[in-house]
Amino acid sequence: MKLTILGSGTSHGVPVIGCACPVCISPDSRDRRMRCSLYIEGPAGERAVIDTGPEFRLQALKAGMERLDAVFLTHAHADHIHGLDDIRPLSREKPIPVYGNGPVIAEFRKRFAYIFRITQTGGGKPRIATCIADGPVRLGSLVFTPLPVKHGTLDILGWKIEQESAPEVSAVYLTDTSFIGGETMGIIGRPDLLIIGALRGRPHETHFTFGEALETAAGTGTPRAFLTHICHEHSHRQIEEYCRSFVEKNAPGLKAGPAWDGLGLTL
Numbered sequence: 001m002k003l004t005i006l007g008s009g010t011s012h013g014v015p016v017i018g019c020a021c022p023v024c025i026s027p028d029s030r031d032r033r034m035r036c037s038l039y040i041e042g043p044a045g046e047r048a049v050i051d052t053g054p055e056f057r058l059q060a061l062k063a064g065m066e067r068l069d070a071v072f073l074t075h076a077h078a079d080h081i082h083g084l085d086d087i088r089p090l091s092r093e094k095p096i097p098v099y100g101n102g103p104v105i106a107e108f109r110k111r112f113a114y115i116f117r118i119t120q121t122g123g124g125k126p127r128i129a130t131c132i133a134d135g136p137v138r139l140g141s142l143v144f145t146p147l148p149v150k151h152g153t154l155d156i157l158g159w160k161i162e163q164e165s166a167p168e169v170s171a172v173y174l175t176d177t178s179f180i181g182g183e184t185m186g187i188i189g190r191p192d193l194l195i196i197g198a199l200r201g202r203p204h205e206t207h208f209t210f211g212e213a214l215e216t217a218a219g220t221g222t223p224r225a226f227l228t229h230i231c232h233e234h235s236h237r238q239i240e241e242y243c244r245s246f247v248e249k250n251a252p253g254l255k256a257g258p259a260w261d262g263l264g265l266t267l
Ligand SMILES: [Zn+2]
Pocket: 010, 011, 077, 079, 080, 176, 229
């Protein structure tokens, strides 16, 4: 399978509107971060995304997305779902299933109430089918397993992605996470690739710091980790340096660094 980081920025995106800090005016293209999303391309042509943030349309065009079979949601914060209307051209042939946990689907249906009203005429609406994911979801040869984690006090989902033809290979996507319980760590196991939210160096109530995310990665035994959902307090180069020194001291053997928009990963 192929995974593409469509966006790697925190809720306001980077650059931040009205900010002229060194990162927001950086000439390094990896310091320009759209809102978080992951594109998954399976070996049998399966196409899915995790989250549809406000830049979904721009991200889909950039990734050359021509079809979409499913949307997997982590949670209902604006930076993760408000681009959903733009899946419309991809939903002409068939309704697209949108998976999330119970509270997220309930909130999602409120935010996008017009989609479920039969009376609206004109303007167009995406064709979707909301589904509560309380166990693994099969999509062609791919299996998406929900991973319950905490985002502050909110119960949200990460997703584990496996491929039927290579069951020993797995990728895990966790964003907006501040706590992972033992049961979920058990399901995560030792992934071949971990993409994990890490807001900044300083502590935050509802997000892992770089250090907490890297400790979590090291705890899983994964050989490869990428940080995502990054704010404007540190440049790509500074985070690379932070990861290099963390790994040297605490997790030799782990390959870890900040993700960037457009990063493609093959498993
Ligand atoms: Zn977020």
